[in-house]
Amino acid sequence: MQLSLGPIFYYWPRQQVEDFYHQALASPADIVYLGETVCPKRREVHPSEWLEMAAPLAEAGKQVVLSTLALIESRADLATLRKLCDQSGCLMEANDMAAVELLSERNLPFVAGPSINIYNSASLRVLQQAGMMRWVMPVELSRHTLQGILEEVQQFGFAQQVQTEIFSYGHLPLAYSARCFTARNRNLPKDDCQLSCLDYPDGIPVHTRENTSLFTLNGIQTLSGDIHNLLAEYHDMAAIGVDILRISPNSSNTLQVLEQFDRIRRGETLSNQLIASDQGAATFCNGYWYGKPGMDFT
Template identity: 50%
Template sequence: MMQNRMQLTLGPLLYFWPKQDVYNFYAGMAETAVETIYLGETVCSKRRQLKTDEWLGLARELQSCGKQVVLSGLALLEAESELKTLRRICNNGEFQVEANDMAAVQLLSQQGLTFTTGPSINIYNLQVLKRLYRNGMRRWVMPVELGAETLSALLQQVAQDGSMPELETEVFAYGCLPLAYAARCFTARYRNVPKDNCEFCCIEYPDGLVMRSQEGKALFTMNGIQTLSAEHYNLEHELTRMAEIGVDKVRISPQREGLVEVIKRFDDRLNGRSGAEVIPLVRQGQCNGYWYGEPGIQWVE
């Protein structure tokens, strides 16, 4: 059994899927062991298969199934219309919000609301944690490029400081790593169409577009304005260490195929079920380098 009672969370959907596919996906997730589900568009405001009211309706449905729901905002704001939508999310009055941009932090702190910060918020030291905690942050998702040693040292400082008794730590533990955001849409560029008239073409790539080196090695996944890792980050075998460090929640990122099995494997390990030790880890297309302080693309035994 884990030394610390960690919980599984399901991060926000990073890809652009048809509305019915989204509903079908979350209907399946309602039956899994994830305890917290993050909902909302974090990549591009033009992805409007689900409008804000529909995300809220889905949140209520999942809450009625016993899930804790958090609404996620955009990681890169570029227009007043996007800020207007963000204000509505922050003012929803029902669900906690994951701030993925400092504009959301400001909007939430001005109202005295508690919130979560996503991995796109740069938190690298105790001073930033304390500042955000004073502004209302009660859970933070560690930036994906940080590793176990850095996290362990930082959480030791948090414990010694003693001024953040309600702080929860969440670690991105499975999925293509969200690495960067840009004003340019890479999917539109690939299709040779302008960003302002993109024809919503990223809906045709439900797992993003894999970009390879000249040698044919998968390097990145292009997902609209977002750059992801090409390989799946997998910390399945690091859950015991996370518990020892003091991690509270373990994030699994949505993907189109096989996620129910992934969640089951993580849940088996969290609960010490021996079946998780019998099934070998499939390493092809997976990485874990950042956790060990190595280049992220690497796999460390």
Template identity: 45%
Template sequence: MNTLQLTLGPVLFYWSRDDILRFYSEAADWPLETIYLGEAVCSRRQQLRGQDWIALGKELAESGRRVVLSSLALIESESDLRRLRKLVENGELQLEANDLGAARLAQQQGRPFVAGHHLNIYNADTLALLQSLGARRWIPPVEMDRDTLAAVLQQFSRTGQPIETELFAWGRLPLALSARCFTARHYNLSKDDCQFRCLEHPDGLRLNTREQQAFLTINGIQTMSDGCHSLLPHLAAIAAMGVQALRISPQWQHTAQVIAGYQQAIQALHSPLHTDIDLAPYADSRLVDGYWRGEAGIAALGETHHAHS
């Protein structure tokens, strides 16, 4: 059984510059193999600009961490493309490509990259294609269940060169992106005059159904799950499957405690001592793992629900 590594995904929410810098100052001391930096959601969020992210990345790399710059998942303008080129051409830090254009730019520069979950790699052929462009690691789509992932990895191992697999293991699931801004719409504002209201919702804006059931979280142009996805109960099977890394998605509070809990659980895999770790107190919504088990994504840990279509 390989030893699972922990990674810190990019901050998906809109935090102030001071809060971002404080967060990563603390993260430099956490037991992480890789730290992802950058704006992956909305091009209007520019508390830190491209050069700021690159400078922060180089600083964090000095702490011995592998640092990867995450690209926007939705490129909408020439200015977005210019920012992407700056990230790709930084000359030092690797890129997480969340868009096929980013993967292509990295290939043209001859730079290896991480294939982000937004690339929707659902089979071994697509994974082989991304690897041929330069992908050295990939993150499966967050909706992919364990049986499908196991089949992809098994098939790929027979045909392709080795590639690292990183799973989204904790946090609100980033489900979809839109050209519309849902947070602006909530405040009856236009997208171009959003007044950066996302700053008021550092973990997104939770959305209930008309029956007042917790349903989704809106985060600017991004739709996320309401529940906090947790793969903590499944670590032994994940390690046996050949996955190398687990991604913890940053949240406004308690990210350090979540990482410490996962680290403790990983160490317990190689120890005869049973360790019962409860991370529910560090999530502000219920824990879910439905997608991983082939159930509806909204299903709570271990809960049987109608299967998603």
């Protein structure tokens, strides 16, 4: 299976972004996703500059994919999206149906991101016919559901035309809202957020009154409080036909986690506990994979 680095969900200073992707040049990642998927006000890196960052990654042998916003809220957002579709020159990940429509109109192949609601093989077929060459399974689906979908895709005869990518490590992207929770946390209006997300390189952790990890707030995005980790399911995912495992970037040790997945890929035996010690996480939230509540650790 291939390994991918997902788009950076959080708002990092430009230098931090550049340093991260410079380090990624020598990483075992086969695929690297670039671009802003959460908030158009995050302009430390402009859309055209993402394309400049793509060049050395492509030269290093990585497949570069440019990701789009998951929530289009204005005509300006739509205009930026149109420009990206016209000028990107690389494969794009559509995280909104507007991007799917624009890319399909231009007869361009695309990746359907995890915020596109694909819950069955019929939806996969429709999008594949529109130009989709890879889908990232919605994070709330289970192994059992995925296996059923992939079996039907095989029966319908288009399995070779569509790759399957699984969100395998990181805080799960759960929901998007027109309201900015980071600005709200500081009693600021969304239109005058003062780019508060820059102060939270891994989002804002939210706990219950019993001090149990609940969510991570990241601007308009809500993520899981705990980390989702499918390292132990590597061989199971390979057996059912998964093509790509996605590792979602954080501000501390993403590339080390990527190395751990690569060691499993090369045949070594590792445990979830090893990554837990690296990440400082006591538990993981893997419940969705098993068809259970997402907060469960199984």
